[in-house]
Amino acid sequence: MGLTMVEKILARATGQKKVKAGQVVEPKVSLAMSHENAALVINQFLEVYKDTGLKPRVWDPDKIAIILDHRVPAESSKTATNQKKIREFVAAQKIKKFHDIRGDEGGICHQILPESGYVLPGTVVVGTDSHTTSHGALGAFSFGIGATEMASVWALGRVLNVEVPGTIKVVAKGRFPRHVLPKDFILYLIGLITAEGANFKVLEYHGPAIESMDTSGRLTVCNMSVEAGATSGIVPPDKETLRYLREEARVKGKIEIFGPDPDAEYERVVEIDVSKLEPMVACPHTVDNVKPVGQVGKVKVDQIVIGSCTNGRLDDLAVAARILKGKKVAKGVRMLVFPASFRIYQRALKLGYIADLVKAGAVIMNPGCGCCLGVHQGALGDGEVALSTTNRNFKGRMGNPKADVYLCSPAVAAASALTGYITDPRKGGK
Amino acid sequence: MARVVLKLGDDISTDIIYPGRFMATVLPTETPQYAFADFPEFNARLKSGQIPPGSVVVAGKNFGCGSSREQAASTLKGHELVIVARNFARIFLQNAINLGLRLVVCPEIEAEEGDELEILPDKIINRTSGKVFKVEPLPRARQAIIDAGGLIPYTRQRLLEKVAARKRA
Numbered sequence: 001m002g003l004t005m006v007e008k009i010l011a012r013a014t015g016q017k018k019v020k021a022g023q024v025v026e027p028k029v030s031l032a033m034s035h036e037n038a039a040l041v042i043n044q045f046l047e048v049y050k051d052t053g054l055k056p057r058v059w060d061p062d063k064i065a066i067i068l069d070h071r072v073p074a075e076s077s078k079t080a081t082n083q084k085k086i087r088e089f090v091a092a093q094k095i096k097k098f099h100d101i102r103g104d105e106g107g108i109c110h111q112i113l114p115e116s117g118y119v120l121p122g123t124v125v126v127g128t129d130s131h132t133t134s135h136g137a138l139g140a141f142s143f144g145i146g147a148t149e150m151a152s153v154w155a156l157g158r159v160l161n162v163e164v165p166g167t168i169k170v171v172a173k174g175r176f177p178r179h180v181l182p183k184d185f186i187l188y189l190i191g192l193i194t195a196e197g198a199n200f201k202v203l204e205y206h207g208p209a210i211e212s213m214d215t216s217g218r219l220t221v222c223n224m225s226v227e228a229g230a231t232s233g234i235v236p237p238d239k240e241t242l243r244y245l246r247e248e249a250r251v252k253g254k255i256e257i258f259g260p261d262p263d264a265e266y267e268r269v270v271e272i273d274v275s276k277l278e279p280m281v282a283c284p285h286t287v288d289n290v291k292p293v294g295q296v297g298k299v300k301v302d303q304i305v306i307g308s309c310t311n312g313r314l315d316d317l318a319v320a321a322r323i324l325k326g327k328k329v330a331k332g333v334r335m336l337v338f339p340a341s342f343r344i345y346q347r348a349l350k351l352g353y354i355a356d357l358v359k360a361g362a363v364i365m366n367p368g369c370g371c372c373l374g375v376h377q378g379a380l381g382d383g384e385v386a387l388s389t390t391n392r393n394f395k396g397r398m399g400n401p402k403a404d405v406y407l408c409s410p411a412v413a414a415a416s417a418l419t420g421y422i423t424d425p426r427k428g429g430k
Numbered sequence: 431m432a433r434v435v436l437k438l439g440d441d442i443s444t445d446i447i448y449p450g451r452f453m454a455t456v457l458p459t460e461t462p463q464y465a466f467a468d469f470p471e472f473n474a475r476l477k478s479g480q481i482p483p484g485s486v487v488v489a490g491k492n493f494g495c496g497s498s499r500e501q502a503a504s505t506l507k508g509h510e511l512v513i514v515a516r517n518f519a520r521i522f523l524q525n526a527i528n529l530g531l532r533l534v535v536c537p538e539i540e541a542e543e544g545d546e547l548e549i550l551p552d553k554i555i556n557r558t559s560g561k562v563f564k565v566e567p568l569p570r571a572r573q574a575i576i577d578a579g580g581l582i583p584y585t586r587q588r589l590l591e592k593v594a595a596r597k598r599a
Binding site for chain 2: 039078079195
């Protein structure tokens, strides 16, 4: 039997001809990403070196990326002090892939990594963030780990004791109908296989609907694969991957492209015909509580959020701008837009999307995680409802356990901003 | 014998265990104060020391789903709670093992708050209901880390071995 995408990547990262699901390996890491939680990683890293007589030195400063995005600009003195500690560590360890709070190079880690050309197909990427699954969109085996695990990677350059995951093959057939987006596909899949349906597994995406999807859509799909419990989502790299890496990420060096073996062994195959999908909504308080927008009922919305690592890219902002241009966000609705990076922000400015959104009544926030994780910039009041293009609707997620969060695509969010109720973009919008 | 002090359902996310608004607090010495902060009564009992170390939280499927925040493991470790669940989400499980938080995978567990459990390597005996439930082993890939007492000592050991090997070569 042949190898899955991730088995092939792990074989290469361990210098073996083949590895199989269930085997325990210690792969070499090509990129190790952290954000504000680098403050904890630093603490644990220094702890590893304690009483060893060794000078704490990261294994390879060029393979470490740190992006400040979770609480930017700092919402508290505590965060500001942690961010200061990170800057000092970055300087001392000569880490170059550091993105501070800046309008020229800042943004959300899961956008900065791909657009900066830090992620290459066939490599192993780890990040102290569960949505590190995103980078499977470029054909890397990319997964989230905890801060202590990252400290171990910083010291050794490998992830210790990894069990090679089994893979579920997802085949997406057909063409997306109008106003049905990659977000609707991934929400549908999570609803289908449940929030733990892919726990400890990899979701490997195939089929014409994936092949014709651009990298932005693939990032959305891989980003949310973790909401089905997946260790990682992965799209076998292809022409589109090469186009993105050369044209958008400006990668100059060698790029190796390989897919899984044709006779790879999968634990399960899931087929989805995207031409039959409708705009979907994940209802409170689990991401797998997914319904077609028409079955959600009449839900009044207080806050609309467009953006985040899931749906804050240029095409997402374009969808929203198209629906809102020349119109007004409904009275009593707050609409917050978080572009995924300042590069995207600048392009959206140039293309007029930002002006269209602001004139309609939206508030453009600085690129970052914002209210998605409930720390600052848009907490919800008691009994309030948010409709958001982000990736989690857990109780308390937007800072208030007495509020409700619904998840959807940018098209549903924008159409709903106009009416003040959760709205089908095929009917309510334009 | 260990008493069940909290019973929870399926899909308990790290946002419930350790709400995002406390994420600026990172150190394992400081995170325990926010454990289950959105269950104010339980949080108050934890903070006032009314819950003895070794007490059990029982949950359903997919405990610890969501964010990779290690605070969710360190906050529970700080109170030396034992988590018995039908299964655990991957990153949380790894974080817990890395920090030495005790997890027990028990796919059929049935227990109520106040029940007394006897947790053995291969089974849990609910001494209150009299029922016995099978325990599944933790991933074997992680055994070396458990044996070393957590990932920090294990990494330290591996680092020293690496340095020694380099010196020999």
